[in-house]
Amino acid sequence: MSTTEKKLPFSSDYMEGAHPNIIQRLAETNLVSSAGYGTDEFSEAARERIRLACRCPDAEIHFLVGGTQANATVIDALLRIYQGVIAPDTGHISLHEAGAIEAGGHKVLTLPHTMGKLSAGQIEAMLKEYQEDVNHEHMVMPGMVYLSQPTEYGTLYSHKELGEISRVCRENGLPLYMDGARLAYALACPENDVSLADIADLCDVFTIGGTKCGALFGEAVVIPQKGRIPGFFTIVKQHGALLAKGRLLGIQFDELFRDHLYEHIGESAIAFAGQIRAAWKQCGYRLYYETPTNQVFCLIKNSEMQRLAERVEFGFWEKYDEDSTVIRLATSWATREENVRELIQGFSDLHEG
Amino acid sequence: MSTTEKKLPFSSDYMEGAHPNIIQRLAETNLVSSAGYGTDEFSEAARERIRLACRCPDAEIHFLVGGTQANATVIDALLRIYQGVIAPDTGHISLHEAGAIEAGGHKVLTLPHTMGKLSAGQIEAMLKEYQEDVNHEHMVMPGMVYLSQPTEYGTLYSHKELGEISRVCRENGLPLYMDGARLAYALACPENDVSLADIADLCDVFTIGGTKCGALFGEAVVIPQKGRIPGFFTIVKQHGALLAKGRLLGIQFDELFRDHLYEHIGESAIAFAGQIRAAWKQCGYRLYYETPTNQVFCLIKNSEMQRLAERVEFGFWEKYDEDSTVIRLATSWATREENVRELIQGFSDLHEG
Amino acid sequence: MSTTEKKLPFSSDYMEGAHPNIIQRLAETNLVSSAGYGTDEFSEAARERIRLACRCPDAEIHFLVGGTQANATVIDALLRIYQGVIAPDTGHISLHEAGAIEAGGHKVLTLPHTMGKLSAGQIEAMLKEYQEDVNHEHMVMPGMVYLSQPTEYGTLYSHKELGEISRVCRENGLPLYMDGARLAYALACPENDVSLADIADLCDVFTIGGTKCGALFGEAVVIPQKGRIPGFFTIVKQHGALLAKGRLLGIQFDELFRDHLYEHIGESAIAFAGQIRAAWKQCGYRLYYETPTNQVFCLIKNSEMQRLAERVEFGFWEKYDEDSTVIRLATSWATREENVRELIQGFSDLHEG
Amino acid sequence: MSTTEKKLPFSSDYMEGAHPNIIQRLAETNLVSSAGYGTDEFSEAARERIRLACRCPDAEIHFLVGGTQANATVIDALLRIYQGVIAPDTGHISLHEAGAIEAGGHKVLTLPHTMGKLSAGQIEAMLKEYQEDVNHEHMVMPGMVYLSQPTEYGTLYSHKELGEISRVCRENGLPLYMDGARLAYALACPENDVSLADIADLCDVFTIGGTKCGALFGEAVVIPQKGRIPGFFTIVKQHGALLAKGRLLGIQFDELFRDHLYEHIGESAIAFAGQIRAAWKQCGYRLYYETPTNQVFCLIKNSEMQRLAERVEFGFWEKYDEDSTVIRLATSWATREENVRELIQGFSDLHEG
Secondary structure, three states: OOOOOOOEEOOOOOOOOOOHHHHHHHHHOOOOOOOOOOOOHHHHHHHHHHHHHOOOOOOEEEEEOOHHHHHHHHHHHHOOOOEEEEEEOOOHHHHOOOOHHHHOOOOEEEEOOEOOEOOHHHHHHHHHHHHHOOOHHHOOEEEEEEEEOOOOOOOOOOHHHHHHHHHHHHHOOOOEEEEOOOHHHHHOOOOOOOOHHHHHHHOOEEEEEOOOOOOOOOEEEEEOOOOOOOOHHHHHHHOOOOOOOOHHHHHHHHHHOHHHHHHHOOHHHHHHHHHHHHHHHHOOOEEEEOOOOOEEEEEEEHHHHHHHHHHEEOEEEEEOOOOEEEEEEEOOOOOOHHHHHHHHHHHHHHOOO | OOOOOOOEEOOOOOOOOOOHHHHHHHHHOOOOOOOOOOOOHHHHHHHHHHHHHOOOOOOEEEEEOOHHHHHHHHHHHHOOOOEEEEEEOOOHHHHOOOOHHHHOOOOEEEEOOEOOEOOHHHHHHHHHHHHHOOOHHHOOEEEEEEEEOOOOOOOOOOHHHHHHHHHHHHHOOOOEEEEOOOHHHHHOOOOOOOOHHHHHHHOOEEEEEOOOOOOOOOEEEEEOOOOOOOOHHHHHHHOOOOOOOOHHHHHHHHHHOHHHHHHHOOHHHHHHHHHHHHHHHHOOOEEEEOOOOOEEEEEEEHHHHHHHHHHEEOEEEEEOOOOEEEEEEEOOOOOOHHHHHHHHHHHHHHOOO | OOOOOOOEEOOOOOOOOOOHHHHHHHHHOOOOOOOOOOOOHHHHHHHHHHHHHOOOOOOEEEEEOOHHHHHHHHHHHHOOOOEEEEEEOOOHHHHOOOOHHHHOOOOEEEEOOEOOEOOHHHHHHHHHHHHHOOOHHHOOEEEEEEEEOOOOOOOOOOHHHHHHHHHHHHHOOOOEEEEOOOHHHHHOOOOOOOOHHHHHHHOOEEEEEOOOOOOOOOEEEEEOOOOOOOOHHHHHHHOOOOOOOOHHHHHHHHHHOHHHHHHHOOHHHHHHHHHHHHHHHHOOOEEEEOOOOOEEEEEEEHHHHHHHHHHEEOEEEEEOOOOEEEEEEEOOOOOOHHHHHHHHHHHOOOOOO | OOOOOOOEEOOOOOOOOOOHHHHHHHHHOOOOOOOOOOOOHHHHHHHHHHHHHOOOOOOEEEEEOOHHHHHHHHHHHHOOOOEEEEEEOOOHHHHOOOOHHHHOOOOEEEEOOEOOEOOHHHHHHHHHHHHHOOOHHHOOEEEEEEEEOOOOOOOOOOHHHHHHHHHHHHHOOOOEEEEOOOHHHHHOOOOOOOOHHHHHHHOOEEEEEOOOOOOOOOEEEEEOOOOOOOOHHHHHHHOOOOOOOOHHHHHHHHHHOHHHHHHHOOHHHHHHHHHHHHHHHHOOOEEEEOOOOOEEEEEEEHHHHHHHHOOEEOEEEEEOOOOEEEEEEEOOOOOOHHHHHHHHHHHHHHOOO
């Protein structure tokens, strides 16, 4: 397959395979025999590296295959049957998981987002409104909070914001769950002031995303307080989320957390996204949102979008008006500099004659 | 890690990685960018190879990650809410999937197995009993049939047996679903007279197992009659069973079905299992079941089992009596001849002085 | 218990028992023995009366106990697992059924209401947006439409409005389900132009509410097209919604549909509600919504509300602002004229000195 | 409707209405207005009477409409998602609730019954087997025990038996739930040595059946330890099991527990069942099971069964062999002496030729 004729790949951050270290390690260890279901030595080594990176020596860590799977498993495990999960209306679980949370029996209690984010005040107000509603016993009880870092809009919670949310959650007995599907891009971002250790300190459960961050696939579910969720292994199995050859996840996360790779793997993607944003504006175009991570949201005329589509793969985000559209260009750890350069050079050709 | 000190690995058929062709192809294609969620060209090529192998040009094929996941997704997709799935009491879904079928809202309607198998007569009798029960509208309606080939006991349905079951199912409007987690070991077995094309002809849905048959992971769900299950893609997504980088499954099945690899990959495992069975009996021991595929079920005294465990990894199957146990030795496509030879040589040392 | 000291009962329309005819018939038939689970002759007679009233001789009719139960049972029965139910954001299923729909695995796809109602245009736009979304296979598919007549705000769909919604639903293959918990109050309303026969013509399933409309309890689920939902009896049983002594429901609906009682039983409630609305406005107060059925939504200052609460039971609806509240006064078939008169007379005393 | 031509009614214990006291009270209170959802004064009075009868002053008591509903609600409330409920294979939840437990996501872990009963030893052995199974984390965890008193076979747990089961449950942290759908017939039985207070002492949750024991409908769910199940009211609502006019349940249980009615209401049924058993044997017939409560299980030749069916309504229990059948004759609080006499007199006419 000739890649030279292919379009420039900016449609998402899961279009390539894995970091070369991972491929090499998978090849080297291929015929070693090991125990199944995550009880192998590779997985244990990976867990130990993650505990160190999170400064959380007692953390319980489970490796799952995908993001929707991890979200549904964690949420079903944390909630009682009469409870729902608070999430921004733009949350992945609210829109793009085909009703996986409802299939587990739980309502997603959406709050209007601000650039993809929730605030502590919103959560507090929702809890207050619930408690004060004379009919609240006839309603779904808010049972936990879901948020993502970075958000679906590429924004970041600051340490202060996350701390306030965590405080509201703890004061009200609600577990706080962070979906870190793109966490490496947060950690690599100069604007970010929330470390892995902070997350482990402030959240009850969180995921460290592999799929979009250098792995072939895999999300590490971290439960800082060991034993916090009784029966979690069985819940994972019940959700069809227990990989027989768990070693494959262990090997990948062992490599991702060797020499702090995970904390740096997103850096080029962040830099490239910054260059794309700058070039886009320099060409006289508008960004729809200006966000600091690896997603670039461009407002573009439909006729220009068609020209762009001849050479570039990008994501459709939403219709802006009859004449214009918001598109998303995503960079990743695998994005190549020459592609970024070619992309940027093409921006000036888009203008309508 | 030195493997020389490790015990002989016969505990299961998912202890190693993947067939070398797969590893090589994953490495070669690693940085190619491709579309997500199974819409890539690798997956499409794999589908085409499977359609050819099954002589079923219109088959709809979805690649899922694991077996429990595939079973739960297919069963939830085929049943209406008031229906249950008929399965042998030894079926994987009956016992070892942590209630995944019930978590989807469905009862497993178990029938007593004969060496892991159901018969057409049993299914017919169950349906008759249901229909004749004056209270049957208060009971779970049998809505489909689940079986596995080979079964959990390593036995095989003959073409005649499967044909009769298929006929009963079709006469009664019940979809027939075959779990082919170890299907390669059936296909490689001289005793087997059921081809992939036969399965596609007789079943409504079946899986072609990758995890235990040469892949890193992956189960191909084959629906011979395209469109048989409306919304299946979304159902897969809802079950957290849609791999973002679907290419990884496409590449693996493309390799497994290149040059008929899948139909032959189990042959050495079958031969080795035969040698182990012969040697075991020659040493004066008894087999608990004599079955033709890659699992060997040995009856062994507990004291001898302890000696064996010092050098060999095997599976505990069940307690036989106070003094004896049934153990399982599994071979796989990755089993090495020298390990089989060493295993067999050790049998004679087990006898109690 | 002395009722003379009790407050005036306007808090809801399910505070009393049943129409005297029902009580009398229950007493008369009490020791007659009859078959269970709705197979008795009383239930069959009631079904026949309802079929006549709906001009729908083939309708399939099941009697359930309560409204949340009926909604959950019907919705679970109509949807496939990957589908959700379109409903106004004020719908009873959206808010006040404790997540019963989600507990059955389905998302409630809410649309913003206009005085409690949906429009055909909204539904059409939602379907179009879904179909055009490039990610729609990752999203919950709209699978049916839920609405109520009268709505939770006491408004009515006109024949034209309901006809348009029905047309959109049928063009798109979506079942239309009407929750008729308070249907008698719609039928008794001079503004109403939608008859039982119209509903049977335009909807795929609807309920005829008994609990709030003269029965002790009970909702008749009407499926105009017999056999439309395979296995419905078993689905009812599975939802714990099958009354052992189904005769109790049969007797009640037999009485409610004798001599067109159901179509007239709400008339006094409608008249009284009109008198209350007129008196409220005459006293210089504002109605929050002006709707034609048996619920009166009054905007009231908090200090005045406290005075009213000393003598009257009413429902809290919502906070209007810091100083004012929206309350609900509900009339019913059981509302007594002297209570309405006393209520109205008290309005003038509320004004702040 | 002329009842004189009707067959003798012995098919079940829910064929008539309610004890006359209940009908009278419902009529008297019919137009009293009261609060909804079980917060009314009738319900509170009934709760107080039940607490006294159970000598359990802190018990939390909820009134539900039916048995399947109560079972599903309690079991869903007690179990975590990875747990199942241990029950005898003859348990109502195992067979005749249309999969309501599985619809809530839980497996029924059946144990072979002895005359409808479980033993402490069986439960202990199942728990031990689960804990010792090397794969138990891949299996459904036993999370509670379900049993019924009397059982579906009409047998009774003795105080000793129930005490032993309770001890095993408490030692292993499993809640014990008793389904008391026919509890009045146990309490009225001379052989019985388990009082309401004993049940409250030994069980974590139990129901006091109304439907079959003198009420029109209704099951009281008793939770001896208040607060044992957080959110139970909302769980009831979510299950569609919260009656709007909760007063109807309150009034019925208030009457059933006035002057110890419930503890005596089954006495005539027990006496009549004893007379039927004696007469059956005296006529030279065999009982299939000899059990002490209100169900009589007769072994009868098919030709004789046909003759009996001309005059008597009875329940089909199971096929015995080609020529014979097991039928069930049920008495109830409403059974009339003249009907019993007529039934018994007819026995001698059944004999062939």
